[in-house]
């Protein structure tokens with residue numbers, strides 16, 4: 001008999017493994033249209049700073065090939081597309097068609113055309129050859145992935161030698177007093193805002209819970225090394241509400 | 251170093267990016283000379299700031315960042331004061347060029363030709379950076395915000411008062427309340443007279 005765990009967390013609830021993908025899809029189907037507004041409200045605009053710092057630290061340059069995994073509505077894709085220029089390329093990959101559609105329409109509207117490709121892909125089984133990308137990012141996406149180890153191994157596989165992975169994700173708040181305040185915000189205020197703005201309390205409840213179930217800074221760093229990365233490090237942002245993990249393939 | 255201090259140069263890069271692209275948009279020929287450059291990276295060094303600003307140039311826009319994988323194609327280095335004087339400079343010898351010097355020269359001339367208010371931008375950057383470094387960063391940002399807000403409120407107030415006359419000014423309110431007091435006074439007098447009349451008719 002296999003002793004493999006047959007259930008997985010969906011927020012604070014345990015669900016059968018295959019059920020999580022479906023449920024996560026449901027959450028993002030339901031938030032897609034309001035996603036950008038909610039992002040601003042939820043993080044009080046700070047997500048822009050976290051993303052800007054990620055883009056800057058990437059050191060990306062014209063000609064680079066970039067994978068924006070779980071790219072959603074395309075914030076990072078947009079910034080990278082401007083930087084890699086005509087000689088480079090950005091692939092926005094996401095499991096959810098609704099999010100990709102919102103993202104693609106938005107980027108086309110903003111004149112980002114020609115060097116962006118859109119694909120529907122599960123992070124656990126990337127449809128790209130080995131050694132394809134100079135840079136891969138996954139922003140606020142990894143915590144939704146059912147088998148994170150598999151996704152990390154896939155990301156390692158598709159990176160070129162010398163390539164870099166950047167994971168931007170909610171993490172563990174380092175200051176205990178601030179952690180209390182943050183908990184109150186996440187579990188009491190955030191779902192209510194989800195209700196008022198998007199009429200969708202449950203999805204935002206899930207978002208808050210999934211953040212708490214995500215591995216903390218050190219655990220994720222170790223997972224990256226276990227997945228094959230030759231070097232891994234992280235940087236806390238806003239007291240550890242978010243951490244940026246970076247891994248290199250040599 | 252705290253993440254906030256690490257983030258400061260990134261804010262500056264973002265501000266520089268906005269200034270450059272904003273100036274390109276407003277330029278009479280939309281910065282054609284910059285857009286004519288090949289896709290390339292040019293480092294701007296604004297001394298005494300140590301942070302290099304990497305300008306990623308393509309035909310659409312300039313992106314500015316403080317980190318770069320690999321080398322840039324060329325670099326231009328000068329004191330903040332020289333950047334400020336760039337628009338009116340006849341002699342560009344104080345700008346130190348490195349790497350692909352032709353490219354750097356082309357970029358520098360193109361920058362000189364478009365109307366960038368370096369002074370406003372750099373005084374903010376250097377002012378804020380120095381303020382931040384001596385620990386007054388937060389206060390100066392707050393003050394800047396407050397000044398901006400006060401300025402906006404003042405402008406809005408003036409606009410509403412004098413242009414639309416939608417909101418009464420203080421003297422207008424004073425005049426109005428004087429009128430109200432006068433009416434009130436007259437009403438009281440009237441009421442008194444009415445009561446008197448009323449009383450005398452009852453007594454009769």
Ligand SMILES: C[S@@+](CC[C@H](N)C(=O)[O-])C[C@H]1O[C@@H](n2cnc3c(N)ncnc32)[C@H](O)[C@@H]1O
Pocket residue numbers: 024028069070071072073074075093094095096099121122123124138139140141144145146
């Ligand atoms: C919170 S959004 C983040 C979007 C974008 N990266 C950003 O930062 O704004 C999370 C995204 O992860 C995607 N996602 C969830 N599970 C995934 C999986 N297994 N593979 C690929 N994408 C996934 C969702 O569809 C959603 O678009």
